[in-house]
Amino acid sequence: MSPETMLLDPFSRAGDRDEDELVPSARPVPPVRTIVVDRPPVPVAPPHAREAVRPARSAAGPERIRIEDVHISYVERDAVKGVSLSIHQGEVLALIGPSGCGKTTLLRTLNRLTELTPGTTRSGNILLDGEDIHELPDTTLRSRVSMVFQQPNPFPMSIFDNVAFALREQSRKRPGRKELEPQVVDALRRAGLYDEVREELDKPALRLSGGQQQRLCIARAIAARPEVLLMDEPCSALDPISTNTIEKLIGELRRDLAVVVVTHNLAQAQRIADKVAFMYLGDLVEYGTAADVFEAPRAQRTRDYVRGAFG
């Protein structure tokens, strides 16, 4: 596909032809303007609702990241012990496990944010499209493997500038606002935020609500069209309605990218994930499709965890 057609119709990608109704440009999601407090809480994943987000057919595309026998240790302890995984475009991989099991460390290794912690050592290979990520310059890697954090953390600047942030300074010449506008609008649309902020792109991003801020962070992360999107408990600071919006969004985003989500929330993992990896004390205990891990876990420890015996 040529870049021009991609700009005009960012959602037309190979595969997934029959799921076009999920695309916001085809049928815009009505903006969430008012949040009514006195309504019953969002039910936790009734099966039919789950199917609405997750199409029955797995849309797995090419392999994006391959993790081979990765060990990561901090100064005082081993965080990840010999994990091997493969992450494909078009699917959502959920990393689950109790606190301190190494899932966030593993996630942050994928874009080498763990290097910011002094004293971190690693072994094993991580390949992004066949290239060792440690051979890539960190800025290149991180613009290809983007990340959304637990706390919504828009920069203290306008909504437009937040999204344009990743697009600027890619080159020496800073592109002007006119050039960036289509890409910014496209990213906001894909993050399901455009209809709500259409009129106020120049307002400070910190004025938005928590859920909108998190969608803005997603727009910012996908603006430069990364291949992989890492999400570190993206909904844990949000209310149920915002969580629902973002979960829907994750379902839509995965057609363009491989998505890796760390979550404590098993119901959420069930709702959004195609593949699930269960980690415990740094070991990868179980890895498989969401249905297998939740409904027919092989390991006793996984069974105990998904049934709420510990964690």
Added chain:
Amino acid sequence: MSVYAPQRPMTAGPGRRSSPLTWRWIDRLVLALAWGAGIGLCLVGGAIVIYMGVRGIQFLRPELLFSRPAFGTTQNESGGFLDPIMGTAILTAIGISLALPLAVVSALWVNEYGRPTWLARVVESTIEVVAGTPDIVFALFGLALFQTQLFAPFSFTASGGGVFGRSFFAAGTMMSLIALPPIFVATRDGLQSIPMHMREAAFALGKTRIATIRRVLIPAVRSNIATGVTLGVSRIIGDTAIVVLLLGATLRLEPQGSVPGVNVLRGTGSTLTSYIYDNSPAGEGGAPQKAYAAAFVLLVLVLALNFTLGRIGRSSERKGSLTAAQGIV
């Protein structure tokens, strides 16, 4: 946003509280002292402002602001204080333009790089030492420094070859040391209040550390820097010791040399503070009325700066400062 609709009409004010008369005597005493201290401070502050206001307005004439000081035997002949006002402005400009980049850059280095750790610690304690040093010590040190041959270009040299060492350059350089600590501390505190994941968010978008500093961190601490600068400015315009020792104590601006602009910086002059000192009964006692008028102008300047400081704080709240926004989520 939900609308909370109470069933019953709202009542104003708090509910019933315990009467201080039932408290222990020590609590009642402290409460009375707290009231007394607060009211007493208001009285003292109010008395100063009102006294200076009355005296100032009594003696202040608009033409005093725009006429140069003159040498006269009576107060009517001694002119205005245009030169001291300009002196204050020039010194502030020199001091801030030296202190601002130095303080911001060192705060950024200490907070964002800070390696080796011992060096960062040395930098921080150096700035603490600078903050704690009395200005008269800076003034004396500056005089010794600028009287050396090395710094001869910064002031005029007498015909015998002795370097005078007193000029706007010399005083402004030492003034920058006075303004440096508040700017450094305000910037550093602002940077520390930015959560780590804000930086990581920029790194995770493929930005380098320097781009993160330039595009995210500096804009985020802009209001902190402005606060620090305002504090620095008020310290500079209120300082007397450095002016008395290092500015040459001429009532008028006395340029030295032939290069326009630079000659003023190499020359001597006075500021509002030194003008007040000179004209007060404690100084040469020439013109106490002028001293009151100048003191009033100085007071208005400082009050205006304090007002600006409050405005900066409020406007950063309105814009939704980082720290406030992080508290919501």
